[in-house]
Amino acid sequence: MEVMIGLEVHCQLATRSKLFCSDSTDSRESAPNENTCPICLGFPGSKPVVNRKAIDYGIMVATALNSNIARRMYFSRKSYFYPDMAKNFQVTQYEIPLALGGYVEVGDLKVRIRRVHMEEDPAKLSYVGGDITNSKYVLIDYNRAGAPLLEIVTEPDFKTPQQARAFLEKLSSMLEHIGIYDPSREASLRVDSNVSIEGGNRVEVKNITGFANVEKALGYEIVRQRGLLRMNMKAVMETRHFDAATRTTKSLRKKEAEADYGYIFDPDLPSITLSEASIKKVADAMPELPDQRVARISGSYGLDEYQAKVLVYTDKNLADFFEECCTRYAYKDPPHAANWIINYLLKSLNWNMTAIKGSKVRAGTFIEFLGLIDSGTITERYAKELIKEYVDTGISPTELAERNIRSTPKINLEEIVSAIISSNRQAVEEFKGGNARALQFMIGQVLAKTNKQADPNAIKELILKMISEAK
Ligand SMILES: [Zn+2]
Incomplete structure (x- = not known):
């Protein structure tokens, strides 16, 4: 039928x-x-x-x-x-x-x-x-x-x-x-x-x-x-x-x-x-149409076709925003910007039931946000939290990150890792016995203690180092 x-x-x-x-x-x-x-x-x-x-x-x-x-x-x-x-x-x-x-x-x-x-x-x-x-x-x-x-x-x-x-x-x-x-x-x-x-x-x-x-x-x-x-x-x-x-x-x-x-x-x-x-x-005065734009921005910014299509077909203003980041603010890594716009910025905008045009997000401050990730000042994990606050308030991400650091007590990662290792002896033994999940368990424990502020890779390295030194 x-x-x-x-x-x-x-x-x-x-x-x-x-x-x-x-x-x-x-x-x-x-x-x-x-x-x-x-x-x-x-x-x-x-x-x-x-x-x-x-x-x-x-x-x-x-x-x-x-x-x-x-x-x-x-x-x-x-x-x-x-x-x-x-x-x-x-x-x-x-x-x-x-x-x-x-x-x-x-x-x-x-x-x-x-x-x-x-x-x-x-x-x-x-x-x-x-x-x-x-x-x-x-x-x-x-x-x-x-x-x-x-x-x-x-x-x-x-x-x-x-x-x-x-x-x-x-x-x-x-x-x-x-x-x-x-x-x-x-x-x-x-x-x-x-x-x-x-x-x-x-x-x-x-x-x-x-x-x-x-x-x-x-x-x-x-x-x-x-x-x-x-x-x-x-x-x-x-x-x-x-x-x-x-x-x-x-x-x-x-x-x-x-x-x-x-x-x-x-x-x-x-x-x-x-x-x-x-x-x-x-006809001569026709502006660029979406298909032409998808071809142009995927070519000139090195995006894959999927990224270009999401930017162009979701909302013209979103594609304009992306281009503003890369041209007016000369952001160096366009595929990275597209990835953050599509996967995280768009999600936060949808969550607030707003489109990019009516929001407090600006290309200038968004570039600042990407810069914090690129320089390693904030972890990707923390950035995914920070972007929600940024979309909500429109406040400079640098300022937001500084405020949050001031309001949370300074994390002493070595102290936390050491405490987790000594209170989870069984997990340590299991890990030594070849159980990889025991290591994941300890990383999770440390992350929870740091309110998810620390970088999981850094935690992993520190745990491995401390376990091997304790041998
Ligand atoms: Zn009339």
């Missing part, structure tokens, strides 16, 4: 103003319904004007996706009755979208792109006291209505939820590198997915926020649809909602056919003709 998954990704373009009016798209500091005007509320007689910047952003994304950009594009009205659109229609591109075709390579999988089109975002609905299936009433905020969205539709090329997630992570990194979207804004990337199993109907799961949730929603849907098929039942063609709390999907409504929307060309918006020169100009 083959699984087929297709994705529709809605990306909110980070233009200053909305798609057809001059209201701000950034409503983080605004009261509900403050950023609205007769155009985005659809008052009679209001005339929309296309935001050229949004079109340019769309062309950049289509170029990155290897899509064929239309030389002439149109806007259509998609008619439906729902409170999230005051006009009772959404301006979108249906008949002739911004771009058709294209692909993205994710590992060995070549994901085909079906189409890329622009549309306006509907208003935000808040379901008070519940979710879409059970809330008492709904509040509407039109601040978001009319913001430019780019919809990227894939062919049903994914076989597993993990592939879908890997694609989304790569796509998000591409959009960040192009610089047309702001991941820190609420719901800047929203995902609808289609799932079907050979022999069954196509089910749509709508409005999933967060890539981890996409993976969970798809996983649940596949199990549900397989269960139905096993009982000789078919999944109904419908739209479902993902409930993040229960990790399940619930039926929302039977799926409308495209014909039900009664698309017509929007008479208020003229067609837009794109000249070869204007497309080329945008």
